[in-house]
Amino acid sequence: MRADHASMAAPPAPQRIALADGRELLYYDDAPGRDRTAVDTRDLPRTATHSELRYDRLQGEWVIVASHRQSRTYKPPAHLCPLCPSTPQAPTEIPAGDYDVAVFENRFPSLAPDAPDPDGHGPTVPTARRAGVGRCEVMCFSSAHTGSLAGQPRERLRTVVGAWADRTAQLSARADVEQVFPFENRGEDIGVTLHHPHGQIYAYPFVTPRLARTLRAAREHHERTGGELFGDLLADEHAAGARMVVAGARWSAFVPAFARWPYELLVLPHRHVPDLAALDAAERDELADLLPRVLGAFDRLFDDPAPYVAGWHQAPVSHSRDAVRLHLQVFSPRRGPDKLKHLAGSESGAGVWINDIAPESAAHHLAEAAG
């Protein structure tokens, strides 16, 4: 059974166009009535996607092989930014001369709806393989080339939250999608290739390994205690107090006692909801108010903004909707003003994390920076 989002609060209706190569672009506006009918004038060939999934027989999980992505745009100069609005002289990925939030299919996707079936092509592979179907989208948070998500005005943050919710609902309805993962990579240290404020959404055709482990932990917790893992974790951190960073009316942010990154936050709604689409209006409003504090804390931890990854973990689309609660994980690999944590032998090789910063100390610093 697919997720039923019909009863949820109505998201803003986006305006939809097709780019020159057929990819879909959606404009989510802060207010209705904007003209977003500008046409993509580029002569753009359709990029062929040869993405495939291969099953890791040792780890029991899928790996995406997407060798066509090597030619993607890499750190262009600001005047060639593909995420800025188009001008008559310089058409970009976004035909409009201005926009609020724009979402479009990635030109160099890791997963694509039309990825071909790999069977019968290429080398013999002694493991299961599947077409790399799914969808990869880019979400621009602002038409301004500089700035950050945390620095956007409240009205824009509400639009971003609404767009995340709407994309989650739309992508969840696709037959080839099992999990929708909106995320933001911020900073060159994370490997960001475009500086324009933007995030991405991956719609995977399988449940990701991290979520599969979370699901297992939630089931084991329920069998052992009868409780619900996320609600119990939240209550435990509220009771302990030392790692709370923001305690709101509908959301809380804390450093988990078992944090693996030097600076890491979990942001949870107080109500059990499976995904962003299921948030009610009051929860969306409070989230829009919370984002500048939570993400802005990473800007203020050090003298210059810390790199971070912020990812929304949502319940699988077609099962376990009661077991997994929506949660945002934000983490930075920076452990000092100019020190980065590198994933070395123990982390990359053995999967055992060593955190050099006590979570209680990280929480103290993040709470000060969150204000």
Ligand SMILES: [Zn+2]
């Ligand atoms: Zn730009």
